[in-house]
Amino acid sequence: MSENFLAPLVSWVRFFCLGGGDSNRHADLICNYQLGKKIQQYGFFSYAVNEALFLSEKEKSVVTTLFESIAMEPEHNIDKFSQDVLVSQIELLLNYSNRFYNRQFITRKVLYVDLIVQLDAYLAMHLENELKGLPTVQQVSDHLRVSQRYLTDMLKSLTGHGTQQYIHYRLIEKAKSLLVITDLSVAEIGYQLGFEHPQSFNKLFKMKTKTTPSEFRDSFN
Numbered sequence: 001m002s003e004n005f006l007a008p009l010v011s012w013v014r015f016f017c018l019g020g021g022d023s024n025r026h027a028d029l030i031c032n033y034q035l036g037k038k039i040q041q042y043g044f045f046s047y048a049v050n051e052a053l054f055l056s057e058k059e060k061s062v063v064t065t066l067f068e069s070i071a072m073e074p075e076h077n078i079d080k081f082s083q084d085v086l087v088s089q090i091e092l093l094l095n096y097s098n099r100f101y102n103r104q105f106i107t108r109k110v111l112y113v114d115l116i117v118q119l120d121a122y123l124a125m126h127l128e129n130e131l132k133g134l135p136t137v138q139q140v141s142d143h144l145r146v147s148q149r150y151l152t153d154m155l156k157s158l159t160g161h162g163t164q165q166y167i168h169y170r171l172i173e174k175a176k177s178l179l180v181i182t183d184l185s186v187a188e189i190g191y192q193l194g195f196e197h198p199q200s201f202n203k204l205f206k207m208k209t210k211t212t213p214s215e216f217r218d219s220f221n
Contacts, residue, residue, distance in 0.1 A: 105157035
């Protein structure tokens with residue numbers, strides 16, 4: 001893999017697409033295009049610097065070519081197609097970035113599996129009542145020292161769940177275990193898992209499993 005090459009390109013696109021300097025003037029570049037409506041969907045704008053993309057030499061060539069085309073476009077004679085061309089080139093760069101990030105989550109899977117192991121250990125401390133309260137996305141990302149959006153995108157790529165969904169998945173799995181192997185009441189299980197009110201536990205459990213905790217327990221008797 002090559003050095004971290006995309007960071008300055010993302011910074012440049014962020015400046016022109018998400019505002020910087022004269023933000024209103026820059027926003028006008030894309031506001032009347034479909035890209036303006038979906039620009040916030042590109043999660044890597046929210047990544048931390050140390051979470052930027054590492055490109056292979058082939059990918060680096062693709063991105064370099066796109067960036068050079070974007071940089072050259074304003075140097076041509078401006079006509080009624082100039083803005084259309086520029087915006088489409090920017091969108092193509094962003095779409096390639098999404099593709100390369102998804103590739104990175106897969107090819108560097110060993111590194112991310114270790115991160116998931118750390119995540120599971122942290123959630124276990126909450127679910128074993130060693131740490132009080134329900135774990136939040138903010139708490140989890142702070143503990144792992146990654147940005148919230150990066151963690152969510154990584155988890156979605158490897159597990160199919162975003163961070164909040166993953167927390168709920170682990171919580172429900174722990175709840176199922178407690179319902180089957182202990183004599184704790186449903187309320188006691190809810191409190192142990194960090195819920196302040198048993199009703200909240202019941203509501204989440206039914207939403208995720210289509211059955212109540214009591215019904216789930218009864219199905220094993």
